[in-house]
Amino acid sequence: MVGTKTVTFNKPLLKGSLKVPGDKSISHRAIMLGSIAEGRTAIKGFLDGEDCLRTIEIFKHLGVSIERNGTDVEIYSPGMGNWITPTEELYAGNSGTTARLMLGILSGSSVTSTLTGDASLSKRPMKRVTTPLQSMGASVSGEEGGDLLPLSIVGSKLKGIDYHMPVASAQVKSAILFAGLAAEGETVVRETAVSRDHTERMLKQFGARLEQVGNTVRIQGGQTLTGTDVIVPGDISSAAFFMAAAAMIEGSEVEFSDVGLNPTRTGILQVLRQMGAEVEILEKHGETGEPYGVVKVSHARLEGTEISGEIIPTLIDELPIIALMATQATGKTIIKDAAELRVKETDRIAAVTLELTKLGAKVEATEDGMIIEGPTALSGGELKSYGDHRIGMMAAIAALVSEDAIHIEDPSCIAISYPNFFDHLSALVSTCVEE
Numbered sequence: 254m255v256g257t258k259t260v261t262f263n264k265p266l267l268k269g270s271l272k273v274p275g276d277k278s279i280s281h282r283a284i285m286l287g288s289i290a291e292g293r294t295a296i297k298g299f300l301d302g303e304d305c306l307r308t309i310e311i312f313k314h315l316g317v318s319i320e321r322n323g324t325d326v327e328i329y330s331p332g333m334g335n336w337i338t339p340t341e342e343l344y345a346g347n348s349g350t351t352a353r354l355m356l357g358i359l360s361g362s363s364v365t366s367t368l369t370g371d372a373s374l375s376k377r378p379m380k381r382v383t384t385p386l387q388s389m390g391a392s393v394s395g396e397e398g399g400d401l402l403p404l405s406i407v408g409s410k411l412k413g414i415d416y417h418m419p420v421a422s423a424q425v426k427s428a429i430l431f432a433g434l435a436a437e438g439e440t441v442v443r444e445t446a447v448s449r450d451h452t453e454r455m456l457k458q459f460g461a462r463l464e465q466v467g468n469t470v471r472i473q474g475g476q477t478l479t480g481t482d483v484i485v486p487g488d489i490s491s492a493a494f495f496m497a498a499a500a501m502i503e504g505s506e507v508e509f510s511d512v513g514l515n516p517t518r519t520g521i522l523q524v525l526r527q528m529g530a531e532v533e534i535l536e537k538h539g540e541t542g543e544p545y546g547v548v549k550v551s552h553a554r555l556e557g558t559e560i561s562g563e564i565i566p567t568l569i570d571e572l573p574i575i576a577l578m579a580t581q582a583t584g585k586t587i588i589k590d591a592a593e594l595r596v597k598e599t600d601r602i603a604a605v606t607l608e609l610t611k612l613g614a615k616v617e618a619t620e621d622g623m624i625i626e627g628p629t630a631l632s633g634g635e636l637k638s639y640g641d642h643r644i645g646m647m648a649a650i651a652a653l654v655s656e657d658a659i660h661i662e663d664p665s666c667i668a669i670s671y672p673n674f675f676d677h678l679s680a681l682v683s684t685c686v687e688e
């Protein structure tokens with residue numbers, strides 16, 4: 254049965270400091286690279302959310318030993334060449350990152366497997382990954398010509414490819430780079446705009462050589478990796494919900510500690526500034542691997558803005574919460590070039606438009622974005638999460654600026670990326686009433 258959660262606040266104020274859970278993208282990659290590599294990998298700050306747990310389970314089925322104690326993970330891997338053929342289907346749950354990156358990894362392995370997912374993931378396009386993989390020699394087959402899960406993968410000898418990506422997607426780029434690592438010869442991936450580069454950074458941490466020039470990455474096949482220690486910074490995509498809340502609510506001021514500051518992910522900070530919020534970087538560390546630091550966000554009068562072009566991949570997951578923030582800003586906010594939102598855990602353009610409109614916001618959906626006119630007073634109401642964690646969190650944050658309570662249908666999906674979201678919400682907000 255799908256539950257409902259009621260969230261209501263009386264004159265809320267956000268004050269204090271927050272350490273958000275580990276970065277989802279980096280947590281997945283740490284498990285993947287720790288399992289591809291030979292030997293011991295120790296991860297600190299791992300995100301124990303549903304999606305990343307699915308990645309761990311998959312590698313256990315491939316014979317990798319993975320012990321998790323909360324956010325500490327220890328991996329002992331025999332190395333990719335010694336994985337065992339799984340006796341069960343590999344279930345990626347709701348996780349697009351698990352499915353797409355695993356396709357790249359499994360294609361060049363020596364095992365035969367079947368990859369499955371939940372109802373939402375089984376509708377999401379996989380061809381963007383299977384097409385380039387098949388031209389590298391991968392044997393992947395399934396429904397709709399290999400576009401939809403479940404997919405069967407017979408690990409094969411791959412050859413390098415020179416690939417121009419039609420969409421800026423870190424999942425596609427990473428799948429090809431992982432396949433390229435196992436392939437013969439050189440693999441080149443060319444992007445139209447730079448997407449998150451966690452795979453590239455972490456491959457280097459595990460001892461791989463790769464070359465990055467502008468929007469192009471090159472990797473030589475046949476490299477072996479060695480286990481290492483990985484520290485996962487806080488997920489800026491999770492922090493973004495509370496950053497937007499602090500920006501919207503008068504008198505609020507929140508410090509985010511140990512939050513990831515990789516420049517391919519910090520578009521949200523630029524948009525907060527563009528809209529008038531105060532954003533200060535108080536500390537910055539980790540320049541050699543994944544940058545992280547302390548960021549303070551304070552309220553200011555917000556103005557509408559335009560968000561389009563190359564910044565989109567650096568804030569793609571933040572667009573639902575940015576849309577909510579735009580309902581409280583003066584003037585028009587135009588979001589363009591974000592058609593990718595239509596193929597996320599749900600169609601996020603349709604979901605955000607419908608749910609915010611229910612509260613009285615003025616939101617128009619376009620083919621590749623949204624136009625939001627503000628400021629509007631928001632009423633309370635019944636909002637759906639669509640089983641999409643980021644829509645669920647947007648609904649909860651909307652309760653901070655709505656006149657009445659918000660009832661969220663199916664809030665459990667929030668655990669996909671932020672298991673302790675509601676605890677953090679009540680800890681940060683002074684006058685929170687929840688049922």
Ligand code: S3P
Pocket residue numbers: 277278279350421422423424425427448449569570593
């Ligand atoms: C991710 C990349 C993005 C993002 C997703 C995580 C990743 O997807 O939306 O939540 O970890 O590589 P795309 O690569 O499809 O844009």
